[in-house]
Amino acid sequence: MMHLTISNASEEPIYQQILTQIKTLIIQGEMSGGEALPSIRALAKDLQISVITTKRAYEELEREGFIDTVPGKGSFVAVQNRELLREQRLRVVEEKLALAVNLARSAGIGLSELQEILSLIYEEED
CATH class of the missing domain: 1.10.287 (Helix Hairpins)
Incomplete structure (x- = not known):
């Protein structure tokens, strides 16, 4: 289970904090290709933030090639080098x-x- 920390004191927007932390976990090998990410709703609930904010972070991660989203199944770490x-x-x-x-x-x-x-x-x- 991935652990993310959100800082309300940070100048960085919340979606960007999520994005940066997940990228770091992937690059450092703490999350591997094919590994499931929490659902957008579950992560939003866990972090006590808006579903829209979580969705924005996931969309950006997918656009940058870090995750793949399969409709009806969820989001997964992209299998990449x-x-x-x-x-x-x-x-x-x-x-x-x-x-x-x-x-x-x-x-x-x-x-x-x-x-x-x-x-x-x-x-x-x-």
Whole structure:
């Protein structure tokens, strides 16, 4: 059974919190291909949120290829290559780091200082 946590204090919309958490569970392998997700109604009841909010998150997950919905049967984790998902995420990280490197260069920040900054930020997030 997947466990999701919704924060009312978060700036992130509730549907986005659901979306992000389910994607993370799938990418990290905590939910595997073919595994059933709770029904939209059951998840809404469990999280004490609107069915519309849950439906929006599921629709977005399906649009992005993370889940498949079978009418009358429910929603399931899409059977896909986890390595491919990781590669997609890695590509986004590389793009963001390339932007950071360009900004650092234009500000006269050297590689060792940039690595130190990255290390501090990375460790801070843990």
